[in-house]
Structures are given as C-alpha cells and as structure tokens.
Amino acid sequence: MPVPAIIFPADPLNPRRPDPHFAWEARMLRELGGEHHLVDHDGLLAGRAEEAVRRVPRDSGPLWYRGWMLPSARYADFAAALTARGGNLLTSAPGYAAAHELPGWYGVFEGATPASAWIPSDGPAAPGPAELAEAAARLGGRGPAIVKDYVKSRKHEWREACYVPELSDLAAVGRVVERFVELQGEFLAGGVVLRQYEEFEGAGFPADGPVGTNGTSGMAGTSGPAGAAGAAGPERADGGGPGAGGRAVEARVWWLDGRPVLVGPHPDAPRQAVEPDLTEVPALVRRLGCRFVTTDLASRADGSGWRVVEVGDGQVSDLPRGIDASALLASLIAA
Numbered sequence: 001m002p003v004p005a006i007i008f009p010a011d012p013l014n015p016r017r018p019d020p021h022f023a024w025e026a027r028m029l030r031e032l033g034g035e036h037h038l039v040d041h042d043g044l045l046a047g048r049a050e051e052a053v054r055r056v057p058r059d060s061g062p063l064w065y066r067g068w069m070l071p072s073a074r075y076a077d078f079a080a081a082l083t084a085r086g087g088n089l090l091t092s093a094p095g096y097a098a099a100h101e102l103p104g105w106y107g108v109f110e111g112a113t114p115a116s117a118w119i120p121s122d123g124p125a126a127p128g129p130a131e132l133a134e135a136a137a138r139l140g141g142r143g144p145a146i147v148k149d150y151v152k153s154r155k156h157e158w159r160e161a162c163y164v165p166e167l168s169d170l171a172a173v174g175r176v177v178e179r180f181v182e183l184q185g186e187f188l189a190g191g192v193v194l195r196q197y198e199e200f201e202g203a204g205f206p207a208d209g210p211v212g213t214n215g216t217s218g219m220a221g222t223s224g225p226a227g228a229a230g231a232a233g234p235e236r237a238d239g240g241g242p243g244a245g246g247r248a249v250e251a252r253v254w255w256l257d258g259r260p261v262l263v264g265p266h267p268d269a270p271r272q273a274v275e276p277d278l279t280e281v282p283a284l285v286r287r288l289g290c291r292f293v294t295t296d297l298a299s300r301a302d303g304s305g306w307r308v309v310e311v312g313d314g315q316v317s318d319l320p321r322g323i324d325a326s327a328l329l330a331s332l333i334a335a
C-alpha cells in the first residue's frame with residue numbers, strides 16, 4: 001500500500017519551499033520519514049487549480065493537505081485537479097465541506113454544541129430583518145447569542161461584530177450582523193449563523209469577549225495569508241476595558257478515523273493546559289464520517305460539562321505553536 005504524502009502551501013516568495021507558517025510541520029514530517037509536495041495557494045484561491053498543483057508529481061497516490069483554509073468550492077477544484085494527475089486527496093470535497101462548514105456538521109453535533117440557526121447567502125449581503133427574526137425565533141427568540149458565518153467569527157471585534165447581548169432586541173441583532181457581514185466582505189463563507197451564547201469557563205464577562213494571545217489565528221479567514229490577517233484583525237480591537245475577562249479555555253482535539261490522535265490547547269492559547277472530557281465525542285465524530293477532523297471543546301462555567309464549540313477539517317485547522325505534532329503526522333502518513 002502506498003504511503004500518503006502531505007501537500008503544504010508553497011512559500012509565495014520561494015515556491016520551492018513550504019510557506020513559513022507550515023515549514024516546521026514539513027520539517028517534522030521529513031524527520032518521520034514522510035514526503036511532502038507543494039501547492040500554490042493563491043492559484044487555488046484564484047480558481048487556477050490545475051496550474052496550482054503542477055508541482056505535485058503525477059500518480060502520487062494517497063494525499064493529505066495541511067494548509068490554509070479554502071472555500072469548499074475551491075477545495076473541490078483542488079481535489080479534482082489532483083485526481084486528474086493521478087493523486088487522491090483522502091478527504092473528499094463533500095467530506096471537507098461537512099467538517100469545515102457549520103451546517104455540514106451541526107446535525108450530527110446538535111445537543112452537544114450551542115443551538116444554532118443559519119441564513120444562507122448568495123453574496124456579501126446582510127440578511128433582511130424578517131430572515132433575522134425568523135432565525136432568532138428558531139433559537140427561542142431571547143437571551144445572548146453570537147454571530148459568525150459558516151466557518152469563522154469576528155471574535156476580535158467581539159462587541160461590534162460578534163456578540164449579541166439580547167436576541168429579542170432585533171434592531172441590535174441587525175446592527176451586529178450588518179457589521180459582521182461588512183467586515184467579512186467577499187470572504188463571507190456560506191451565510192450568517194446565530195448561535196445561543198453559553199457561558200464557558202475562563203470566558204470572563206461576555207461583553208468583553210474572547211481574548212487571543214496573538215491577535216490572529218493562523219488559519220483565520222477563508223482567504224489564505226493575506227485575508228487571514230485581515231479576517232482576524234488586531235487583538236480585541238473593541239474589547240473590554242481594564243480587568244476585562246479572559247478567553248474561554250478551549251481544547252482542540254485532532255481525530256483520525258474516529259480516534260483522538262492529538263489533544264492540545266486551542267492555537268490562540270498555545271500554552272494552556274487542557275484536559276477535556278471526551279466521553280461523548282468519539283461517537284459523534286464517527287457519525288460525521290470524515291476521516292480527519294478537529295473538535296474545539298470548552299467547559300461550561302457552571303460545571304455541567306464539556307461542549308463542542310466547533311468542528312473543523314483537520315487539514316486546515318491550525319496547530320498551536322510549539323506543540324509536538326509528531327504523533328499526528330505519523331498517524332497521517334500511516335493512515
């Protein structure tokens with residue numbers, strides 16, 4: 001059986017090398033005896049998939065990707081371009097969409113994750129008041145909520161474009177959603193999602209929102225490096241004042257074929273110690289049916305247990321800086 005290789009994005013300034021963000025993963029892979037290939041991420045984003053994969057050798061067999069997020073349609077082009085060269089991306093395009101976009105995984109994780117309602121959009125336009133009222137009603141119509149798209153939030157613009165203090169104040173919901181859509185611009189993924197706010201351990205006062213350690217999460221945005229910085233923005237640009245609360249303590253669990261191959265902190269707090277309770281999660285991950293996924297878990301502040309904050313495709317989930325990813329990479333090339 002051929003051993004899977006891993007495709008990384010190439011450094012835009014030096015296309016023969018991995019993008020600096022992924023260089024350490026490529027190095028670790030090499031130390032483990034694994035092989036990598038490179039793809040032109042900007043080419044993929046621009047819809048030039050065939051050209052973007054030209055450095056991947058023909059008939060390369062099974063392949064994983066570890067790189068920047070791609071919109072699901074661009075991932076489908078990527079997979080097709082590899083198939084045309086005799087490669088086989090081990091996460092199919094439908095599998096990628098299922099793990100990457102909230103509506104793809106929500107049905108499986110419902111009950112284990114905050115209640116959510118979404119409004120599909122055709123382009124970067126905010127939903128109208130009737131659609132918002134209807135989505136808010138699906139969440140019970142009252143209480144605090146958060147706004148995001150199918151993939152990302154604007155957690156660093158918490159008060160302005162993420163946190164809704166009271167769903168029954170539909171005018172205020174409309175303002176936060178409009179600002180969110182405006183800031184996401186062309187990178188709005190799929191549509192607008194409203195989620196019931198839940199109090200997580202370490203989150204401090206909801207009005208102050210989550211605090212990142214570095215102001216960006218490496219994989220932020222569906223837009224690659226340039227958009228990534230833009231999507232995350234400066235740390236807590238409109239965050240709380242002195243003494244404001246911290247961020248929820250989140251664990252990121254990496255699953256391969258239904259088994260947790262790496263349990264670590266969220267990349268926003270790479271030194272955080274985490275010990276999530278995984279009792280309920282394996283069955284859900286297996287039901288989702290995607291081979292390589294991540295789940296971000298947070299503990300409820302009232303001690304009532306761990307919740308799935310979000311699910312992601314393992315290929316485009318960021319690894320915390322400094323984590324030992326050798327077990328994860330070894331599992332991928334043994335899969």
Ligand SMILES: Nc1ncnc2c1ncn2[C@@H]1O[C@H](COP(=O)(O)OP(=O)(O)OP(=O)(O)O)[C@@H](O)[C@H]1O
Binds near residue numbers: 114148153155248
């Ligand atoms: N339903 C919720 N209740 C309370 N806090 C939430 C909820 N959803 C999200 N948050 C907070 O907002 C943060 C961002 O939300 P989420 O993880 O869904 O978005 P993201 O932009 O995809 O983040 P990531 O950097 O993990 O990709 C979470 O880490 C958590 O602190």
Ligand SMILES: [Mg+2]
Binds near residue numbers: 296309310
């Ligand atoms: Mg998250």
